[in-house]
Amino acid sequence: MKQGDMFTQIGSIIASLMFIWAIFQQYFPYQIRNQIEKYPQRLVTFIYPYIQITFHEFTGERLMRSEAYSSIENFLSSKASTQAKKLKGDIGKNNQSLVLSMDDREEICDEFNGVKLWWASGKNVTKSQTFPIHANMDEKRYYKLTFHKHNRDLVLGTYLNYVLKEGKEIKIKNRQRKLYTNSGSYWSHVVFEHPSTFETLGMDLEKKKMIIDDLITFSKSGEFYSRIGRAWKRGYLLYGPPGTGKSTMIACMANLLGYDIYDLELTNVKDNNELRKLLIETSSKSIIVIEDIDCSLDLTGQRRNKKNKEEKKNEVNDFSMQKKSGIGIMEERDVKNNSNVTLSGLLNFIDGLWSACGGERLIVFTTNYVEKLDPALVRKGRMDKHIELTYCGFEAFKLLAKNYLNVESHYLFGEICELLKEIEITPADVAEHLMPKNDFGDVEVYLKSLIRALELAKEEARVKLEEDAKNC
Numbered sequence: 001m002k003q004g005d006m007f008t009q010i011g012s013i014i015a016s017l018m019f020i021w022a023i024f025q026q027y028f029p030y031q032i033r034n035q036i037e038k039y040p041q042r043l044v045t046f047i048y049p050y051i052q053i054t055f056h057e058f059t060g061e062r063l064m065r066s067e068a069y070s071s072i073e074n075f076l077s078s079k080a081s082t083q084a085k086k087l088k089g090d091i092g093k094n095n096q097s098l099v100l101s102m103d104d105r106e107e108i109c110d111e112f113n114g115v116k117l118w119w120a121s122g123k124n125v126t127k128s129q130t131f132p133i134h135a136n137m138d139e140k141r142y143y144k145l146t147f148h149k150h151n152r153d154l155v156l157g158t159y160l161n162y163v164l165k166e167g168k169e170i171k172i173k174n175r176q177r178k179l180y181t182n183s184g185s186y187w188s189h190v191v192f193e194h195p196s197t198f199e200t201l202g203m204d205l206e207k208k209k210m211i212i213d214d215l216i217t218f219s220k221s222g223e224f225y226s227r228i229g230r231a232w233k234r235g236y237l238l239y240g241p242p243g244t245g246k247s248t249m250i251a252c253m254a255n256l257l258g259y260d261i262y263d264l265e266l267t268n269v270k271d272n273n274e275l276r277k278l279l280i281e282t283s284s285k286s287i288i289v290i291e292d293i294d295c296s297l298d299l300t301g302q303r304r305n306k307k308n309k310e311e312k313k314n315e316v317n318d319f320s321m322q323k324k325s326g327i328g329i330m331e332e333r334d335v336k337n338n339s340n341v342t343l344s345g346l347l348n349f350i351d352g353l354w355s356a357c358g359g360e361r362l363i364v365f366t367t368n369y370v371e372k373l374d375p376a377l378v379r380k381g382r383m384d385k386h387i388e389l390t391y392c393g394f395e396a397f398k399l400l401a402k403n404y405l406n407v408e409s410h411y412l413f414g415e416i417c418e419l420l421k422e423i424e425i426t427p428a429d430v431a432e433h434l435m436p437k438n439d440f441g442d443v444e445v446y447l448k449s450l451i452r453a454l455e456l457a458k459e460e461a462r463v464k465l466e467e468d469a470k471n472c
């Protein structure tokens with residue numbers, strides 16, 4: 001028989017069956033129909049004791065991308081890379097890693113609490129009404145989960161929640177992170193791609209480990225915080241001289257935990273209401289940073305006095321000094337905009353905001369002058385961890401030498417170690433000496449340049465000491 005004839009015959013059989021079904025539906029009372037329908041269903045359940053759940057990619061009237069679908073996609077991506085034979089590859093949203101997912105019409109098996117389940121990917125293709133270029137718009141993808149009916153409770157009660165939660169976490173890890181800054185009461189953002197990590201941060205190793213442990217413990221303690229009835233937040237105060245790595249450490253924290261950064265410029269905020277609005281808009285898994293907190297607010301709750309204003313007057317004309325002399329900017333703003341953020345407004349936000357918002361947040365203040373801060377601002381519970389970033393010690397130097405020069409030991413290290421004990425030099429200055437120059441000289445050239453700088457600083461310190469002694 002020709003293929004065309006076969007299709008015609010099948011078509012007429014289907015048409016006849018549909019006709020009989022329509023008659024059946026119309027003329028048999030509901031009760032009889034129900035009885036008769038039960039048997040084929042029981043037969044199917046007996047022969048095929050599996051349940052299937054379909055998760056479509058687009059849902060709702062406006063065909064929004066389903067969150068469940070994208071969570072499942074993320075959840076399955078790690079399993080797909082080891083099990084599926086046909087994979088799809090793409091660059092992740094963080095623009096750094098390759099993300100693999102299962103291709104259409106693939107199936108993989110998952111196991112949960114000793115129970116086997118099967119995930120299959122598929123797509124329905126409907127004929128495109130539009131131009132061929134839009135043909136893809138008519139492909140409707142879905143994931144189908146199949147499991148034995150005995151495991152219904154486990155799958156619906158626990159497994160699916162677990163899949164959605166895991167998928168969400170993977171999504172957050174892979175997402176493109178953002179650096180937000182505020183102008184007035186609005187946040188604007190750029191993609192956050194700072195390369196600093198704790199591996200490249202030069203500092204005392206024990207202290208570094210303590211900070212990493214603290215951050216990781218915090219990020220895993222959601223349930224603990226909720227059990228004890230505290231908002232899931234933690235405050236860090238980073239203090240130390242300029243160039244010791246405070247801002248760099250914030251980037252390391254964000255990279256370690258995969259958080260966004262909100263760099264809050266308090267001097268751009270008009271009043272406490274505007275501050276509250278800004279903070280409520282911050283997302284979960286974020287670090288809210290206020291740099292140079294001593295400059296951003298008058299920490300006695302009063303505006304700085306006139307004398308201070310005069311002192312700062314010249315500095316604000318120099319753009320490079322503006323960050324450091326934030327109070328100067330603030331006073332300039334005050335005159336024009338009547339800025340009115342107060343210490344108590346800031347404290348309220350630290351204490352109260354997160355309770356309402358949920359989700360994990362770090363708040364980080366930096367300052368060069370910890371002694372200037374109001375004790376109320378930095379007490380435990382508000383700023384839980386106070387971390388001093390210090391001048392460059394030998395351990396920090398070794399890490400910088402390894403990163404910048406790819407050298408772990410050298411005969412000049414001993415001399416540098418001795419000099420670092422006597423001379424205060426910031427990691428930023430050390431890094432500057434180790435930075436590759438045009439001539440790309442060898443390691444010795446860079447180390448000797450650093451030694452010269454240290455000896456010069458030592459000599460200057462000696463002369464200054466002598467002069468001070470004479471003046472006394």
Ligand SMILES: Nc1ncnc2c1ncn2[C@@H]1O[C@H](COP(=O)(O)OP(=O)(O)OP(=O)(O)O)[C@@H](O)[C@H]1O
Pocket residue numbers: 200201202203240241242243244245246247248249367368389396400427428429431
């Ligand atoms: N501990 C460090 N390890 C590695 N690099 C560092 C470290 N400290 C500083 N640097 C380098 O010096 C530069 C300046 O450091 P950073 O901006 O973090 O200093 P800071 O403490 O925030 O200074 P400021 O108080 O002026 O804001 C960074 O770009 C970084 O390359």
Ligand SMILES: [Mg+2]
Pocket residue numbers: 246247248291366
């Ligand atoms: Mg800084």
